[in-house]
Structures are given as C-alpha cells and as structure tokens.
Amino acid sequence: MKNKIAILFGPEGGNTERVTQLVANKIGNDKCTVIPVNKVTPETISEFNSFIIGGSTIGTHNWSIANSSHDWDVFLPEFRKMDFRGKKVALFGLGDHLAYPNNFVDGMRTIYNVLVENNATIVGQCKTDDYEFNESEAVVDGKFVGLPIDEDFEDDLTENRIDKWLNTFINKL
Numbered sequence: 001m002k003n004k005i006a007i008l009f010g011p012e013g014g015n016t017e018r019v020t021q022l023v024a025n026k027i028g029n030d031k032c033t034v035i036p037v038n039k040v041t042p043e044t045i046s047e048f049n050s051f052i053i054g055g056s057t058i059g060t061h062n063w064s065i066a067n068s069s070h071d072w073d074v075f076l077p078e079f080r081k082m083d084f085r086g087k088k089v090a091l092f093g094l095g096d097h098l099a100y101p102n103n104f105v106d107g108m109r110t111i112y113n114v115l116v117e118n119n120a121t122i123v124g125q126c127k128t129d130d131y132e133f134n135e136s137e138a139v140v141d142g143k144f145v146g147l148p149i150d151e152d153f154e155d156d157l158t159e160n161r162i163d164k165w166l167n168t169f170i171n172k173l
C-alpha cells in the first residue's frame with residue numbers, strides 16, 4: 001500500500017489537467033501521484049488509500065457513451081467495477097457557471113454516485129455560498145459533493161478555492 005495520495009483526473013490536455021497539476025503542487029508533488037483516468041486499473045485503486053478525483057462536465061448528457069469521447073466516458077464502465085471500500089476520496093469538478101447555470105458541474109455527481117455505490121468515504125464537500133448558479137446535480141444535502149472550479153469565468157478564484165478546500169480535509173486523508 002502506497003502512503004501517497006492518488007490524484008485521478010480526466011480529460012487530459014485541458015482545464016482539468018491544469019487544475020490537477022495545481023492541486024498536486026499545493027499538496028506537494030512528493031506526497032501524491034497524478035494518474036489520468038485512462039491509465040487507472042483495479043490495481044491502482046488497491047495500491048492507495050486516499051484519492052482526489054477530478055473531471056469536467058461536457059454536455060448536459062452527462063457522459064453518455066454514445067455521443068462523446070470524453071476520457072470519463074471511456075473510463076466509467078471500468079470505474080463502476082472498482083471497489084473503494086475503506087478508501088477516502090475528495091472530488092473536484094470543472095464547469096462554467098455562466099454558460100451552464102442549470103447544469104453547473106453536474107458531472108461531479110456522476111462520479112460521486114459511482115463512488116458511493118462502491119463504498120467510498122467521501123470527504124471535501126463544499127458549501128454552495130461562494131458560487132452563483134441556478135441548479136446543479138452535484139449538490140447533495142445542501143452542499144457540493146466536491147470542489148467546483150470555473151476556469152472559464154472565475155480562474156482568478158481557483159487558487160484560493162483549492163487552498164481553502166484542501167485545508168478542510170487534507171489532514172484526514
């Protein structure tokens with residue numbers, strides 16, 4: 001069992017990857033291992049106890065495999081089979097609160113549902129107070145299931161949001 005935090009992310013090459021690197025830098029690159037979801041196997045999950053998992057919301061269809069090549073579309077069927085019992089997981093999700101105020105970071109909910117189904121302990125939920133949006137599937141019991149990040153219109157807030165968020169759970173991972 002590795003003592004590090006595994007940061008799993010997708011897709012590669014965009015905002016999610018950049019924010020993933022930022023999160024890794026904040027935690028300390030010696031304390032975490034960054035892995036794109038398309039390289040994640042069941043062994044990856046058994047090797048770590050603590051995870052941070054990130055994705056972006058592309059489309060209101062929420063990653064239906066028929067009409068997207070989003071890395072999460074490809075990974076999701078495998079992800080559904082992975083057992084997270086005894087694992088702690090924090091989530092972050094990229095979204096756009098101005099263009100998609102009724103589906104803000106909905107994709108986080110898809111990941112969350114799989115994790116809960118597969119027995120993960122979720123940490124790092126976020127208050128909704130600091131965000132402007134109408135609706136989000138990623139709100140459960142009045143809180144976001146993870147950290148929303150808007151690189152399209154609020155990139156100036158990203159670093160502070162990450163710092164604040166990490167402080168709420170990093171000692172528990």
Ligand SMILES: Cc1cc2nc3c(=O)[nH]c(=O)nc-3n(C[C@H](O)[C@H](O)[C@H](O)COP(=O)(O)O)c2cc1C
Pocket residue numbers: 010011013014015016017056057058059060094095096097100103104105106150151152
């Ligand atoms: C076609 C398309 C659909 C999108 N749909 C949503 C959405 O439903 N909800 C949301 O919050 N953001 C949505 N976004 C915004 C993206 O999540 C956002 O730009 C994100 O930073 C992209 O990250 P990536 O480059 O890692 O994919 C959408 C963007 C595109 C291009």
